[in-house]
Amino acid sequence: MASLPHYPVNDFGPAMKGMVIGAVGIVHVFLAQFAIGGGGLLCYFQWLGQSGREPAARRFLDGYFKALVLVSFVLGAMTGVAMWLTSIQVGARTIGLMIDEFHWVWATEWLCFAIEVAAGYAFLRYGARMSDRARLWLLILYTAAAWLSLFWINGILSWQLTPGRWLETHDLWAGFFNPSFWPSLLYRTLVAMTLAALAAVLVINTFDVDRETRRRLIHRAAHFLAPMVLMPLVALWYLAVLPEDSRRWLMGGSIAMTMFMGIAAGASLLIGGYAGVALLLRRLYINGATAALLLALAFGATAAGEFVREGARKPFTVRGTMYSSSIGIDEVVRLRRTGSVADDPWPLRDPERYASDELRLGAKVIRTQCEVCHTMDGANALNHLTDRWTMDQRRLNIAQLQRTKGFMPPFAGTPEEVEAVAQLLAWHQAGEPATWPMAGDRAEALVKIRAWMDEAGSRPASEVKP
Amino acid sequence: MTSVFPWALGGPLSLYLGLLVVTLALHAAFIGYVLGGIGWVVVAAIRGRKDPVSEVARDWLPFALGAAITAGVAPLLFVQLVYQERFYTANLLLFHRWMAVVPALIVGFYLLYLHKSEKVKRRGGQIAVAVIAAACFGFVAWSWTENHLLSQDKGAWQGLYASGGMLYVSPAVVPRLLMWLMASLPIFAAGAAWQVRAKHGDESAASVRRLAIVALVGIALSTGAALWLWQQMSDDARYDLDQSMMGPWWIALITARAAEAIAWGLVARRPAARAWLARASVAGGLAIVTGAMVREGARLHALEPLRERWIMSGGKILFAIAAVVSIAAIVALYKIVRRGLAEGPPA
Ligand code: HEM
Numbered sequence: 001m002a003s004l005p006h007y008p009v010n011d012f013g014p015a016m017k018g019m020v021i022g023a024v025g026i027v028h029v030f031l032a033q034f035a036i037g038g039g040g041l042l043c044y045f046q047w048l049g050q051s052g053r054e055p056a057a058r059r060f061l062d063g064y065f066k067a068l069v070l071v072s073f074v075l076g077a078m079t080g081v082a083m084w085l086t087s088i089q090v091g092a093r094t095i096g097l098m099i100d101e102f103h104w105v106w107a108t109e110w111l112c113f114a115i116e117v118a119a120g121y122a123f124l125r126y127g128a129r130m131s132d133r134a135r136l137w138l139l140i141l142y143t144a145a146a147w148l149s150l151f152w153i154n155g156i157l158s159w160q161l162t163p164g165r166w167l168e169t170h171d172l173w174a175g176f177f178n179p180s181f182w183p184s185l186l187y188r189t190l191v192a193m194t195l196a197a198l199a200a201v202l203v204i205n206t207f208d209v210d211r212e213t214r215r216r217l218i219h220r221a222a223h224f225l226a227p228m229v230l231m232p233l234v235a236l237w238y239l240a241v242l243p244e245d246s247r248r249w250l251m252g253g254s255i256a257m258t259m260f261m262g263i264a265a266g267a268s269l270l271i272g273g274y275a276g277v278a279l280l281l282r283r284l285y286i287n288g289a290t291a292a293l294l295l296a297l298a299f300g301a302t303a304a305g306e307f308v309r310e311g312a313r314k315p316f317t318v319r320g321t322m323y324s325s326s327i328g329i330d331e332v333v334r335l336r337r338t339g340s341v342a343d344d345p346w347p348l349r350d351p352e353r354y355a356s357d358e359l360r361l362g363a364k365v366i367r368t369q370c371e372v373c374h375t376m377d378g379a380n381a382l383n384h385l386t387d388r389w390t391m392d393q394r395r396l397n398i399a400q401l402q403r404t405k406g407f408m409p410p411f412a413g414t415p416e417e418v419e420a421v422a423q424l425l426a427w428h429q430a431g432e433p434a435t436w437p438m439a440g441d442r443a444e445a446l447v448k449i450r451a452w453m454d455e456a457g458s459r460p461a462s463e464v465k466p
Numbered sequence: 467m468t469s470v471f472p473w474a475l476g477g478p479l480s481l482y483l484g485l486l487v488v489t490l491a492l493h494a495a496f497i498g499y500v501l502g503g504i505g506w507v508v509v510a511a512i513r514g515r516k517d518p519v520s521e522v523a524r525d526w527l528p529f530a531l532g533a534a535i536t537a538g539v540a541p542l543l544f545v546q547l548v549y550q551e552r553f554y555t556a557n558l559l560l561f562h563r564w565m566a567v568v569p570a571l572i573v574g575f576y577l578l579y580l581h582k583s584e585k586v587k588r589r590g591g592q593i594a595v596a597v598i599a600a601a602c603f604g605f606v607a608w609s610w611t612e613n614h615l616l617s618q619d620k621g622a623w624q625g626l627y628a629s630g631g632m633l634y635v636s637p638a639v640v641p642r643l644l645m646w647l648m649a650s651l652p653i654f655a656a657g658a659a660w661q662v663r664a665k666h667g668d669e670s671a672a673s674v675r676r677l678a679i680v681a682l683v684g685i686a687l688s689t690g691a692a693l694w695l696w697q698q699m700s701d702d703a704r705y706d707l708d709q710s711m712m713g714p715w716w717i718a719l720i721t722a723r724a725a726e727a728i729a730w731g732l733v734a735r736r737p738a739a740r741a742w743l744a745r746a747s748v749a750g751g752l753a754i755v756t757g758a759m760v761r762e763g764a765r766l767h768a769l770e771p772l773r774e775r776w777i778m779s780g781g782k783i784l785f786a787i788a789a790v791v792s793i794a795a796i797v798a799l800y801k802i803v804r805r806g807l808a809e810g811p812p813a
Contacts (some may be wrong), residue, residue, distance in 0.1 A: 104781030134806025
């Protein structure tokens with residue numbers, strides 16, 4: 001891969017970059033999936049209404065559609081724009097690679113999105129004055145366009161995790177229909193239906209209708225919960241196509257990831273269980289508070305699920321191609337020779353803070369290679385993680401970064417850069433004194449570091465057999 | 467580049483640039499309606515009077531904003547292809563701004579709905595709603611302009627980064643923003659004129675006349691701002707715009723603008739005549755497209771070299787098919803709505 005440009009790196013204070021995009025991403029995914037499932041649910045109720053099966057259907061349609069437009073259309077579209085902007089913040093080179101590779105797919109997705117918006121507005125504006133048949137067609141067009149945008153974007157997102165044969169052929173369609181494409185598409189479709197049904201129950205509870213009508217509407221909406229029974233199967237399918245190491249993180253290899261997966265699974269089970277027992281079998285009534293609680297659970301499950309999906313990709317943003325640090329996997333060998341920041345044109349914002357040039361070098365290296373996942377003192381803080389380490393322990397663990405934790409990339413710089421990072425951490429540990437001499441014998445340390453780096457190699461942990 | 471047409475750049479580059487121009491023109495048409503419309507609404511709110519124009523604006527602004535945002539996503543994609551490094555760098559440098567733009571748009575959106583619902587009854591409240599919404603959209607427009615100029619000004623990048631500043635100061639920002647804001651007036655005038663005509667028929671003449679005058683003022687002021695911008699712009703940009711290949715685009719832009727002004731002048735004299743409004747609209751549309759082309763002309767020196775990845779990238783056929791299907795879907799949508807309205811709701 002040719003040398004890619006250095007971008008200016010922003011400091012997000014105590015938060016890691018991943019948290020920023022994670023937060024926006026979760027809200028966006030939640031709303032977008034609600035919009036898709038909501039379209040399907042509207043089609044269903046329109047059909048129920050016009051075929052005479054449900055007299056109160058039109059009442060539901062108008063109320064629900066307003067909620068769909070006001071909440072999901074506006075916020076969904078805006079958080080979508082926010083996704084672009086935050087993705088650029090977190091990894092400009094990654095998003096650039098994705099654009100270069102998939103822009104025609106993205107352009108196609110945009111067309112679907114534009115139709116979704118047009119159909120949605122047409123329904124909002126003219127729906128009440130239109131015949132039933134035309135309303136149904138409009139809703140079908142809306143839903144099809146919304147689901148197709150999921151279809152296209154899903155190919156790109158799942159490619160990041162499991163690029164499959166694309167790694168050898170670089171063929172667009174091999175990348176698009178990658179191993180996790182179908183399970184992921186199916187799973188998201190099921191989630192979309194679930195969210196739509198739960199939101200519907202909430203909206204129905206705000207209606208000023210008699211209790212029997214309300215109960216009937218709720219029961220109808222709950223039909224969209226039924227496909228949830230497939231979720232465990234699809235989840236297993238998804239797990240089965242994941243790369244071995246990612247699967248290991250989820251299945252106990254990383255406590256945080258396992259925990260989040262547990263939350264996602266547990267919350268989904270609760271929702272599914274409640275839906276199954278209470279609604280489908282015994283036809284119980286769900287009040288607004290319960291519906292809100294179930295929806296909150298679903299939000300939690302979505303959040304945990306997105307966290308797992310992002311986490312399972314580590315240390316890559318595009319598996320086998322680019323690391324989270326936006327360094328290409330094939331660039332590491334070269335950077336170990338030339339250094340990772342030798343041609344970095346961006347100055348430090350606070351150079352006078354550091355006591356020596358070596359420390360300034362360390363700060364630049366951390367900015368380039370570590371700050372996507374770490375801060376110095378906030379979340380996942382390097383100072384905190386290494387505070388009791390000896391000097392050699394710092395050197396060894398950084399030189400063999402991918403062995404230290406498998407979800408870190410290999411160190412992509414020179415031994416001098418490893419040493420600079422280790423010194424910076426030590427300097428901080430010593431209380432950031434105003435002078436920091438080049439103490440000890442660096443030459444000897446550099447030889448050791450070089451040997452450690454060579455021993456670990458320049459490939460990711462997933463390619464190193466334990 | 468020696469040829470007049472972007473497609474003469476060869477290969478994918480010309481295609482991307484062409485799509486950038488076309489989709490940006492679409493974006494500009496909708497933001498023109500939003501910016502001009504909210505301006506009209508603010509003035510109407512302050513004067514405390516409802517008029518047919520502020521009524522159609524009230525009704526259509528939420529849609530126009532939705533359409534503007536939707537239409538903005540497409541140039542966002544293409545600009546990332548052909549000016550990737552510059553666009554990303556400017557985005558990263560103005561990071562705080564972009565984090566504020568999204569909430570500003572959300573607030574603006576809901577204020578437009580609030581305004582449309584007429585839930586706010588007190589005059590002070592109505593003024594506040596209109597003014598805050600206008601401030602939100604003005605802020606977004608300013609941010610895009612600043613981002614655009616910063617992306618062109620490589621020399622300013624490192625200083626801005628080192629200082630941690632949130633503001634890019636350049637003498638070109640104000641005239642450029644002013645140009646956009648003033649250019650929004652004829653766009654809004656055209657859209658609103660058709661809407662009041664459709665709603666009020668012959669009684670709309672007085673409103674159309676006022677719109678025509680506003681359009682003329684907008685054309686004059688945006689032209690003035692453009693001349694001011696010409697003096698303030700970077701040497702690189704001026705050099706590019708001076709190239710002979712840009713000549714035909716300049717001529718097309720100036721002709722379209724002049725024709726538009728003449729047509730609006732005639733609309734002002736005979737506001738009931740449909741034909742002149744149609745001519746003003748068509749000329750205005752051409753001015754947007756040619757203007758978008760000239761806008762790209764100013765940064766041709768910054769075009770990125772062809773990248774292997776996007777030359778190799780597949781999916782062009784997919785997009786071509788999807789574009790045809792989408793046009794068919796929009797036509798179908800139109801027909802569905804028309805038929806549905808004709809049939810009417812069930813009793
Ligand atoms: C109220 C909302 C908005 C307003 C008033 C607005 C206004 C503008 C203006 C004035 C420009 C021209 C900048 C210049 O050439 O100096 C512009 C460009 C642009 N806008 Fe928007 N915009 C809005 C929303 C959006 C959104 C939501 C998106 C993205 C999804 C978007 C995408 C773009 C893009 C990609 C460009 C071209 C940037 C370039 O070429 O450097 N806009 N916008």
